Amino acid sequence: MPAVDDPDFVAEYDERTRVLKLIGSADNATAPRLAELFGELHGELAAKKAQRLVIDMRDLDHLGTSCVCELVAWLEKLEDIEDRYVIVVKSNPSIGWQRTTLPALSCFDPAFVTVES
Numbered sequence: 001m002p003a004v005d006d007p008d009f010v011a012e013y014d015e016r017t018r019v020l021k022l023i024g025s026a027d028n029a030t031a032p033r034l035a036e037l038f039g040e041l042h043g044e045l046a047a048k049k050a051q052r053l054v055i056d057m058r059d060l061d062h063l064g065t066s067c068v069c070e071l072v073a074w075l076e077k078l079e080d081i082e083d084r085y086v087i088v089v090k091s092n093p094s095i096g097w098q099r100t101t102l103p104a105l106s107c108f109d110p111a112f113v114t115v116e117s
Helices: 028-047 065-078 096-107
Strands: 009-014 019-026 052-063 086-090 113-116
Touching: 009 028, 019 028, 028 065, 052 065, 052 096, 065 096, 096 113
Parallel strands: 019 052, 052 086, 086 113
Antiparallel strands: 009 019
16 A cells, blocks of 8 residues: 655554554645545455455544545445445544544445444
């Protein structure tokens, strides 16, 4: 997976457990690199016919609007795949933006995107 070169943000992917951990603060300048990461990860998961991916955001203090848009764009790609993988988002409701923004992901089919506290 491509590195997201940002001193305030870390994206770690564990291929064995299929967990993408997002840590720190991703401002709007990070969005293009995050889009690249999401695109490559999506391609890998689809090629391997993965069943599930966990996105752990519990230590993600901030996700800029442009980064949220990239996340939504990734989820929209899943709607067009017949054998799509399930995404489980682990959230931290004590972080304000997560409490207000992440529940909106439930607009997608809950059979393939769920948000857990």
